[in-house]
Amino acid sequence: MFGTYEKFDLVRAPYARRGSVIYLYEDFNKRGLLRLGMHKSGDMISGTDFLFDVAMIKNGAAVPYTYFADAGSLKLSSGDAYIEFAITDRRHLRVRGRGAGARLTLISTNPLPPAQSPEAENGFEPTPGRALRGIYSKPSGGVEADFGKYGRVFIKALAGAFHYEAPYSGYHYGSLSYNFLPDVVTGVFDAALHEYDGEDIYPYGRYEPFEQLVADNIADFESFKSNYSPVAHGYEETANYAVWTIWSHRVDPRGYIKSPVMILHHQWAIVAASWQQSYNAMPMRRNLKEAWRQICTMFEYQDERTGRLPGMIAYSGAVAGLQPPFQGFALEFLLRNAGDDFVPREECKKMYPKFAKWVNYWTTYRASNLGGDVTEIQSPHESGWDDASNFKDGFPASDPNTMAFLVLLMECTARLARGAGMRKESMEWLVRADRMTKKIVDDFWDGEKFATNVKGQPVDSMSLACYQPIILGKRLPKKIIDKVAERLMAPGEWLTEIGLASESMKSPLVTFGISFVCGRVVAPQNMIISVGLQAAGKHKEAAEIARRYCDQVKKEGVILGFAPYDHFPLTGEPAPDQPRPFATDGWPWNSWSANCFMTMASSVLTE
Numbered sequence: 001m002f003g004t005y006e007k008f009d010l011v012r013a014p015y016a017r018r019g020s021v022i023y024l025y026e027d028f029n030k031r032g033l034l035r036l037g038m039h040k041s042g043d044m045i046s047g048t049d050f051l052f053d054v055a056m057i058k059n060g061a062a063v064p065y066t067y068f069a070d071a072g073s074l075k076l077s078s079g080d081a082y083i084e085f086a087i088t089d090r091r092h093l094r095v096r097g098r099g100a101g102a103r104l105t106l107i108s109t110n111p112l113p114p115a116q117s118p119e120a121e122n123g124f125e126p127t128p129g130r131a132l133r134g135i136y137s138k139p140s141g142g143v144e145a146d147f148g149k150y151g152r153v154f155i156k157a158l159a160g161a162f163h164y165e166a167p168y169s170g171y172h173y174g175s176l177s178y179n180f181l182p183d184v185v186t187g188v189f190d191a192a193l194h195e196y197d198g199e200d201i202y203p204y205g206r207y208e209p210f211e212q213l214v215a216d217n218i219a220d221f222e223s224f225k226s227n228y229s230p231v232a233h234g235y236e237e238t239a240n241y242a243v244w245t246i247w248s249h250r251v252d253p254r255g256y257i258k259s260p261v262m263i264l265h266h267q268w269a270i271v272a273a274s275w276q277q278s279y280n281a282m283p284m285r286r287n288l289k290e291a292w293r294q295i296c297t298m299f300e301y302q303d304e305r306t307g308r309l310p311g312m313i314a315y316s317g318a319v320a321g322l323q324p325p326f327q328g329f330a331l332e333f334l335l336r337n338a339g340d341d342f343v344p345r346e347e348c349k350k351m352y353p354k355f356a357k358w359v360n361y362w363t364t365y366r367a368s369n370l371g372g373d374v375t376e377i378q379s380p381h382e383s384g385w386d387d388a389s390n391f392k393d394g395f396p397a398s399d400p401n402t403m404a405f406l407v408l409l410m411e412c413t414a415r416l417a418r419g420a421g422m423r424k425e426s427m428e429w430l431v432r433a434d435r436m437t438k439k440i441v442d443d444f445w446d447g448e449k450f451a452t453n454v455k456g457q458p459v460d461s462m463s464l465a466c467y468q469p470i471i472l473g474k475r476l477p478k479k480i481i482d483k484v485a486e487r488l489m490a491p492g493e494w495l496t497e498i499g500l501a502s503e504s505m506k507s508p509l510v511t512f513g514i515s516f517v518c519g520r521v522v523a524p525q526n527m528i529i530s531v532g533l534q535a536a537g538k539h540k541e542a543a544e545i546a547r548r549y550c551d552q553v554k555k556e557g558v559i560l561g562f563a564p565y566d567h568f569p570l571t572g573e574p575a576p577d578q579p580r581p582f583a584t585d586g587w588p589w590n591s592w593s594a595n596c597f598m599t600m601a602s603s604v605l606t607e
Contacts, residue, residue, distance in 0.1 A: 001244065003068035008241065008557050010034070012581065013589035014266040015069050016248040017217060018224065019089030022195065023266040024054070024074060028581050032064060034076070036085075036104060037267065038195050040254070040315050041150050045109060045267040049131035050150040052104040056083055057179070062103070071221035071244060072214035083180075086213045089220070089252065092194040095180060096159075096210050099187050106131065106176040129173035135166050145176070151197045158207060160189025197255075221247055227287040228598055232605035238554040239601060245558045245594035246280065255315035258300050259293075262591045269590075271312040274298045274323040275384065276592055278330035279524065282531075283598035288342040291334055295327050299354045306365060307357030311381065324384045324402050325362060327355070328409030329471055333531060337603060340415065348419030355413040356429075362406055368398050372439040373432055377402055383465070384524065386516045388502065389509045390452040390461035398453040400444040404469040407433050407440070437475050444469075445480060448487070462504035464494050464525055465517070471528060473535030485538045488529070488545070496564035499526045499549030505569040512563035512575045514585065520561035521549065527596035530604045546600035553597050558589045 002010050009026055016023040021040045027033040034054040037045060045051060055062040056076050065076040073086040081099030088094070095102055108128045135145040142156035143164055155162060161181040167174045182189045192207055208216075224247045231239040249262050251272075261272035262280045281294035298309045301318060311321030334342070343351075368376040376396040380386050383402045391397055414429035444450045444458075449466035451458035470476070470484045488494055493504045502517035502525055503510040510519040517525060526549040533542035552562055567574050581587035 001070045001241065004032075004066035006068065010067075010069065012557060012559065012587050013245070014248070015074050015087075016266050017071075017087040017089065018220060018247045018250045019252045019260075020087045020091070020093075021251065021254075022087050022093050024085065025267060034067065034074075035107075038150065039263075039266050039270040040195075040197075042270050042314050042316055043110070044269075047110040049106075049108040049110055050147060051107050051109060052178075053107055055103040055105065056081070056097075057101040057103050057181075058099075063100070070218070071247075072218040084210070086210065086217060088213060088217075091196055092192055094190070094192050094207070094210055094213055096190040097180065097182060097188070099182065101160075101182055101189060102180040104178040127172065127174045129166065129175045132166060132173040132176050135164060135173075135176070151195055154194040154196070156192050156194075158190040158192060159183060159186070160191070162189075162191055224250075227284045227290060229283070229285045229602040230606070231598070231601035232550075235550055235554060235601045235605070238550070239598065242553070242558050242594040242597045242601075245589055246591050246598075249591040249594075256313060256317045257315060259297060261297055261313070262595075264590050264592060265588055268588055271314045271319055272297075273312045273592075274309050275326035278326045279527075279592060279595045279599075281330050282333050283595055283602050285334070285338050285602070288334065288338055292331075292343055292347065295330050296351055296354075298327075299351065299358070302354055302357065303361075307354075307359075307361035308365070309358060309361075322379075322382045324382060325358060325405045325409045326384075327358070328407075328412040329405055329528070329531075331412045331415075332408045333535075333599075333603075335412075335415065336535065343416070343419060345419055345421070348416045352413065352416040352420050352422065352425075355409065355416055359406065359409050359413055359429075362402075368396070370398065370439070370443070373403075373406070373436045374398060374439050374443070375403055375406065385463065385465045385502075388461070388463040388465045388517050389507065390459050390463040390465045392461065392509070393454040393457075393459045395454070397459070398444075400440050400450040400452065401465055401468045403436055403440055403444075404472050407436050407472060407475070410436065437472060440469060440472070441476065441480065448483065462493075462507035462509070463518075464500055464502045464504075464529070467494075468525070468529060468532070470536055471532035473532060474537060476536065481536045481538065485533060485536075485541045488533075489541055492569065495545070495548075496521060497548060498552035498562055498564055500529060500545055501564050505564075508570070510568065510570065512565070512568075516561065519563075521552070521564050522561040523549070523553075523559075523593040523596040527599050530600055534604055542604050546604040550597060550601050550605065553593070558594045558597060559587060560590055560593050 002008055011026045014023040014025045021038045024034050024036050036052045056065045056078055063078050065078045067076045073084050075084045083097035083102045086094045106128055131147045133146040133148045137143050144154045146152050160183045164178050166176045180189050180191050225243050251263055253259055263272050277297045278295050281291040284291035301310050310318035311323045312319035362375050363373045366375040368374045376398045378395050380391045383399045410429050410433035414426045417426035450469045467484050494500045499521040501521050503519045512519050530542040530546040
């Protein structure tokens with residue numbers, strides 16, 4: 001799948017496995033250099049003390065290598081020699097080699113300012129061994145290292161030899177390298193690396209043959225693929241990459257995380273976002289039980305007093321912030337495409353009060369003075385449009401996008417109430433949903449677009465966000481549906497060769513640089529709007545948008561956002577060079593983009 005001579009390498013995509021925090025990637029600036037990390041601390045790779053350079057060693061010296069990776073393992077080759085990594089879902093990886101050894105060298109990408117650096121105060125520069133707190137041999141064999149907040153690492157040689165170098169100056173470790181050496185007779189080495197947290201454990205015992213571990217990994221991935229419906233013809237290979245990305249970003253319960261979730265990135269944003277969990281559910285139409293569990297995941301962290309859900313969760317706890325109430329959109333999509341009988345009565349009884357509290361959080365703590373359950377948001381992140389131009393006049397803002405999500409959430413809450421045998425409550429929720437829909441149409445549609453309102457005035461904006469209430473589908477008047485479809489398909493504005501741009505090409509605010517949704521062609525927005533057009537009966541338009549975006553993913557990979565042009569169409573001026581990969585840039589492969597692609601390729605394009 002990924003390799004030196006493959007269609008995609010590991011510069012943008014991390015190499016990982018379901019259930020593990022371990023990942024490998026190719027350095028952005030030093031091509032040909034792989035690095036190994038473990039993300040449970042939450043540190044981004046641009047500011048961590050806990051990364052290892054991976055070197056292939058012959059006769060004591062590092063040699064260049066090429067690599068190839070699939071779901072089973074990652075193999076580095078140099079001539080007839082190789083080393084191979086296989087990650088497990090049991091908090092360890094195995095590494096073996098023939099004809100060469102391997103060296104893992106601890107590095108730091110996060111130098112401390114002199115005022116914070118005890119090394120600098122003593123006349124020394126910060127060192128790459130700063131994360132290391134202690135390293136020692138275990139009586140029963142193997143070596144354990146304590147890395148403080150990053151946890152512990154235990155290494156045991158199974159064949160060949162292992163040793164480490166960690167010079168200690170009296171108050172800190174200057175460096176650390178792990179060295180795996182082939183047996184002098186067989187030319188082979190094999191070792192296990194375990195990662196764990198603060199507990200005192202001996203995490204080793206029987207190890208299966210390496211080939212069995214590789215086979216188990218492949219089988220696990222193939223089993224996971226069965227959750228997804230077939231994609232449209234021509235996108236099968238891309239779907240394999242997309243599902244692999246979702247699989248490899250699915251983490252097990254640990255720390256604050258109570259049940260399996262999909263994190264956004266391994267190297268950058270090591271969080272499970274609230275609305276992302278519902279993205280993950282939408283293409284899982286062959287495992288509706290798991291899809292429903294994904295939609296419900298964030299309710300495990302619901303504030304019992306207010307009904308609020310956290311914006312994101314990480315191993316260390318909830319992350320401040322609030323994200324839009326996306327659960328209704330995802331559930332409505334599944335109900336529309338898979339029938340309405342996959343949520344059993346006991347689940348309706350369990351989840352109805354949680355959904356009701358979540359709706360009421362918004363209509364209580366984000367209530368405007370306009371009545372009819374009309375809400376106002378306090379930051380752009382509460383809408384999902386982090387830097388869109390429809391928020392240029394500030395906050396609080398009454399945003400029809402967020403209210404459209406609430407309409408669908410109310411309707412799904414009504415569905416749960418009905419499934420729980422609460423018909424009166426079900427009808428009350430439907431009345432509220434109808435009333436809010438009417439407010440959105442009457443108060444926020446200006447004849448051309450849905451306008452965000454700040455201090456009683458509509459915001460003059462050319463954002464794609466102005467058309468996202470199309471997710472209400474046929475609940476909207478036909479004239480509005482027709483106008484939205486007409487505007488979105490008009491040449492030279494939002495529709496580009498690679499999908500819908502998040503800001504009109506005629507807008508003076510459009511940018512393709514570091515921004516998230518002020519010009520780039522971004523996965524979630526293309527998925528949301530194409531699904532909305534489909535629900536509204538505009539199947540041709542929905543399919544055209546989805547096809548353009550999916551073609552771009554097929555070409556460039558499972559990336560969050562793309563610059564549609566290398567110049568600004570409004571002025572003809574060249575667009576600034578795209579920045580190198582980092583957390584908020586569009587480069588990194590991530591699970592958001594993967595499941596958005598799968599929804600479009602398996603549903604919007606297959607009608």
